[in-house]
Each structure stands twice: as structure tokens, then as C-alpha cells.
Amino acid sequence: MTQVAVVTGAAQGIGRRTAQVLNEQGWSLVLLDLQHVDASEYKSALVLAGDISDEQFVESAAQQCIDKFGRVDALVNNAGISCISSALETSAELYRKVIDVNLVAPFLLAKAFGRVMIANGSGSVVNVASVAGLQGVADRSAYNASKHGLIGLTRTLAVEWGAKGVRVNAVCPGWVKTEMDHKDQAGGSYSDADIMEHVPMGRFAKPDDIAQAIAFLCDSSKSGFINGVALPVDGGWTADGSWQSLRLKHR
Numbered sequence: 001m002t003q004v005a006v007v008t009g010a011a012q013g014i015g016r017r018t019a020q021v022l023n024e025q026g027w028s029l030v031l032l033d034l035q036h037v038d039a040s041e042y043k044s045a046l047v048l049a050g051d052i053s054d055e056q057f058v059e060s061a062a063q064q065c066i067d068k069f070g071r072v073d074a075l076v077n078n079a080g081i082s083c084i085s086s087a088l089e090t091s092a093e094l095y096r097k098v099i100d101v102n103l104v105a106p107f108l109l110a111k112a113f114g115r116v117m118i119a120n121g122s123g124s125v126v127n128v129a130s131v132a133g134l135q136g137v138a139d140r141s142a143y144n145a146s147k148h149g150l151i152g153l154t155r156t157l158a159v160e161w162g163a164k165g166v167r168v169n170a171v172c173p174g175w176v177k178t179e180m181d182h183k184d185q186a187g188g189s190y191s192d193a194d195i196m197e198h199v200p201m202g203r204f205a206k207p208d209d210i211a212q213a214i215a216f217l218c219d220s221s222k223s224g225f226i227n228g229v230a231l232p233v234d235g236g237w238t239a240d241g242s243w244q245s246l247r248l249k250h251r
Contacts, residue, residue, distance in 0.1 A: 005072075008076065010032060028043075030061065032049075048061050071116070072113050073117070074125070080128065102146035103146045103150055110168070125154075172234065175205065
């Protein structure tokens with residue numbers, strides 16, 4: 001029987017590449033985004049446009065998934081927004097918006113689709129967090145808090161749902177060359193060199209680097225006893241405690 005994966009933020013970047021990888025591996029897809037997603041790129045895909053922080057839309061999406069496919073086997077909570085702003089300059093409105101999209105929405109999606117997986121006795125939720133959920137990064141108080149919270153949610157659901165056959169894990173990407181990165185860099189807050197001089201592997205991640213890790217965690221035949229993990233996919237970013245001259249000495 002064909003497995004079904006739900007992928008949010010599927011129009012671009014990590015979400016789009018994840019959808020492609022899963023589809024290449026034989027998964028049917030439910031693709032959620034505010035932006036247009038071209039369903040013709042995929043074999044067996046349902047595309048739904050809407051706001052994932054709206055509980056009514058999320059519940060409707062879950063019902064449409066069941067109506068079309070009769071099941072769901074994986075949820076990839078990838079959609080998120082960036083926010084580069086010092087804490088003192090971040091408004092309550094902006095802070096709440098980031099939390100709503102990056103943390104409340106994954107909770108709503110996990111509830112709606114997780115309920116179906118629990119009823120079936122199997123499934124996988126993969127939350128796309130960040131190295132910013134494992135460390136503090138200046139000028140990102142809202143974003144960091146949302147990703148730390150997402151890792152906390154991951155661990156909590158893993159504990160609640162593991163015995164019911166549903167695994168919940170997170171991937172924590174480092175900096176990835178995507179549309180979000182181009183937009184953030186356009187604001188002048190960092191350069192390619194800032195990232196590449198820190199990462200031991202000396203490069204940005206590619207969307208495929210993250211997508212392959214997500215696909216691994218979705219597949220119970222490969223990761224069936226992995227539950228509650230926050231997996232860095234960061235080229236060694238979080239492993240490197242060196243100072244800059246020592247770091248670059250080993251390039």
C-alpha cells in the first residue's frame with residue numbers, strides 16, 4: 001500500500017525538495033503552503049493552499065487527506081518564517097506571528113494528523129527545527145524561542161505517542177541555501193563567509209541534505225526505533241567550540 005506524507009511549506013526550499021525526494025521514493029503527498037504549489041511536478045499529490053496557523057484550515061486539510069488517500073503515514077512540519085531583529089526592537093505582534101507559524105502551527109498539524117496515525121497504530125512526525133533551537137543566535141529572539149519550543153514539543157509528543165506506534169523527531173538544519181537565506185542576507189545581517197568560516201565542512205547545506213535526513217526519519221523501515229531525537233544536519237556547526245583562528249587553522 002502506498003504511504004502518504006504531508007509536507008508543509010512545500011512551495012520552495014527544503015519543503016519542495018523533501019516533497020520531491022519522498023515522491024521519488026514512492027510516497028503520495030499532501031502539500032500545504034500559502035503559495036502556489038505545482039501539483040503536476042508530482043505523481044499522486046493533493047495540494048491545499050491555506051494558513052497552517054488556522055485550526056479550521058488544518059482540520060479541513062486532515063479531512064481532505066483522509067477523503068482522498070484514506071490514511072497518513074508521515075507529517076513533515078517544515079513551514080516556518082525567519083525573523084532577524086534584536087530583542088529590544090522586536091514587537092509583541094512580530095514575536096507572536098513567528099511563534100504562531102513556527103510553533104503553534106506544528107502543534108495544530110501534529111494534533112490533526114497525529115490523531116489519524118495513532119488510530120492506525122503507526123506513523124512518523126518530523127519537525128524541521130534549527131541549530132537555532134539548540135543554541136542561542138543573536139538578533140533572533142523570536143525565531144530561536146520558536147525553534148527551542150519546537151524541539152520541546154518534539155520530545156513531549158515522542159513520549160506521549162511512542163507506545164501508540166507514532167514516532168516524533170526533529171531535524172535541526174544549519175544554514176541552508178534557500179529563498180529564505182537569500183532574503184535574510186539581503187538585509188545585510190550576515191554574509192556567506194560568516195557561515196562558511198564557522199561550519200567545519202566549509203559550506204552551506206543544500207536543501208537535499210536536509211530532505212534526505214527527513215526522508216530517513218519518515219521511513220519506519222530505516223528509522224523505526226528512533227524517537228524523540230533532535231538531529232543536527234549542520235555540517236558540524238553545533239560541534240565546533242573553536243575560536244576563529246583555531247577553526248580556520250584546520251581548513
